[in-house]
Amino acid sequence: MQEEIFISGRHLPKIDPFLEIWHWQISTYLFLGGLSAGILFFAALFYLLGKENDMKATIKTATIIAPLALIIGLGTLFIDLSHKLYFWRLYTTVRITSPMSWGAWVLLLITPLSILWVLSYSTEIFPSLNLKFSWLKNFQSFLIKNRKLMAIALIPLSIILGVYTGILLSAFNARPLWNNAILGPLFLTSGLSTGAASILLFSKSHFERKIMSKIDLALIFIELFLITHMLMGMYAGSQVQLEAMQILVSGDYTVMFFVFVIILGLLIPAVLELTELIGFKVPIIIPSLLVLMGGLIFRIVMINAGQLTRYLY
Amino acid sequence: MRYAMVIDTLKCVGCSDCVVACQTENNVPIGYCRDWITETVDGSYPKVDIELKSERCNHCNNAPCVRCCPTGASHIVEGGIVLVTADECIGCGACIESCPYDARYQHPDGYVDKCTFCHHRIEKGELPACVSVCPTKCMCFGDLDDPNSQVSNLLKERKYKVLAPEAGTSPNIYYLIK
Numbered sequence A: 001m002q003e004e005i006f007i008s009g010r011h012l013p014k015i016d017p018f019l020e021i022w023h024w025q026i027s028t029y030l031f032l033g034g035l036s037a038g039i040l041f042f043a044a045l046f047y048l049l050g051k052e053n054d055m056k057a058t059i060k061t062a063t064i065i066a067p068l069a070l071i072i073g074l075g076t077l078f079i080d081l082s083h084k085l086y087f088w089r090l091y092t093t094v095r096i097t098s099p100m101s102w103g104a105w106v107l108l109l110i111t112p113l114s115i116l117w118v119l120s121y122s123t124e125i126f127p128s129l130n131l132k133f134s135w136l137k138n139f140q141s142f143l144i145k146n147r148k149l150m151a152i153a154l155i156p157l158s159i160i161l162g163v164y165t166g167i168l169l170s171a172f173n174a175r176p177l178w179n180n181a182i183l184g185p186l187f188l189t190s191g192l193s194t195g196a197a198s199i200l201l202f203s204k205s206h207f208e209r210k211i212m213s214k215i216d217l218a219l220i221f222i223e224l225f226l227i228t229h230m231l232m233g234m235y236a237g238s239q240v241q242l243e244a245m246q247i248l249v250s251g252d253y254t255v256m257f258f259v260f261v262i263i264l265g266l267l268i269p270a271v272l273e274l275t276e277l278i279g280f281k282v283p284i285i286i287p288s289l290l291v292l293m294g295g296l297i298f299r300i301v302m303i304n305a306g307q308l309t310r311y312l313y
Numbered sequence B: 001m002r003y004a005m006v007i008d009t010l011k012c013v014g015c016s017d018c019v020v021a022c023q024t025e026n027n028v029p030i031g032y033c034r035d036w037i038t039e040t041v042d043g044s045y046p047k048v049d050i051e052l053k054s055e056r057c058n059h060c061n062n063a064p065c066v067r068c069c070p071t072g073a074s075h076i077v078e079g080g081i082v083l084v085t086a087d088e089c090i091g092c093g094a095c096i097e098s099c100p101y102d103a104r105y106q107h108p109d110g111y112v113d114k115c116t117f118c119h120h121r122i123e124k125g126e127l128p129a130c131v132s133v134c135p136t137k138c139m140c141f142g143d144l145d146d147p148n149s150q151v152s153n154l155l156k157e158r159k160y161k162v163l164a165p166e167a168g169t170s171p172n173i174y175y176l177i178k
């Protein structure tokens, strides 16, 4: 049986022959969202563990990235909306069944919270900073008093943000590549790993670097395990999932996926971090930047390849 | 009430009248369409089987596009019709990604648009534009909850299929087959 399908009278812009609805803006947004989730999670966690003096980069300096990344991420998300003037409609309702609605609300909470967190450490992060107005000083001391509360709120919020970047995709059963439940934990792990990598870039203390590279190493292994799991799930799945897997293992995105995500983004940084932990000198900037690059390319691959997969036609 | 469309693939000749009627009735921008014709060719001459059919939004019972819409712009009205309110839509594209039938598109003005089952016409008791113009009368529109409606009877009498039932959407466009 040879079956061929022709469609006439239809060539919808950005839909046919394959979807081009989401672009680099969404990949960037998912990357920055995951990265901020990672940074804020570690900051809050180690703060609550009482490591304020040992983990300066984790709790203080590196957290400046979080609000910046969130704001840039929100910006790229906004650019990708095609009916921009109505974006406020996101905040006139809560849709429990829509991951995007969840994400919008979590971002509304976590972005200001991350700014407040940085503000509470502003005089420590920028020692030359001189808070001119007394109300600013008062506000800062108010924030310092409430750091614990902020940390307690940041933990669940950052986890939801991290998981959401994956669930956003996995909720679409129309795109077989995305439609697997592993994507939530996978994107969370990847986000935490990119968060740890950027903290490493900021850290000057040997003790802190050691802890964060160990964490990052563990996260990389979990990520590799989850990716294997995802591919195995597709391999055992329906026809459309098999076709989706082909795009990653022997199709248009294979090189990008295996070379840039798996080898350069996960395996090599893992080896480098391991050699460093054993005692050899490796400039930490190399594995960190590789992890960050791998995280970004992973999201680009998932967004682009996912839109190639469909049910009909 | 559960509106549905039953389309006879044995009668459809693929003339695209339904496509043009829809574009005219609904002011669909040029280059876009809310319904389209697919031609499935099976085998090769002389042993060939061609199936022609008119496709559109399935007004799914379990509509993923409504589920994933963050603003509620995509919603379900009386009779199970899935509609988009243009001035609640932010153009995030989630619903387009979520539709297994790729039945939605971004209107050049930014909001998302699709087949409405000609809601404005059925409110007045008229048939959807595509159904009313079909020269072979291969399309039938009606209420599935009414056991005596023409759509219900056709589904009782004839063999039928729906598109991508494995996507779990429970679609409401039925195709009569051999």
Ligand code: SF4
Residues within 6 Å of the ligand: B056, B057, B058, B059, B060, B063, B064, B065, B066, B082, B098, B099, B100, B101, B102, B103, B104, B114, B169
């Ligand atoms: S066919 Fe697509 S647009 Fe129409 S209701 Fe089903 S999922 Fe939504």
Ligand code: SF4
Residues within 6 Å of the ligand: B065, B068, B069, B070, B071, B072, B073, B074, B084, B088, B089, B090, B091, B092, B093, B094, B095, B096, B112
């Ligand atoms: S594009 Fe519009 S209708 Fe579609 S999910 Fe987004 S807000 Fe809802």
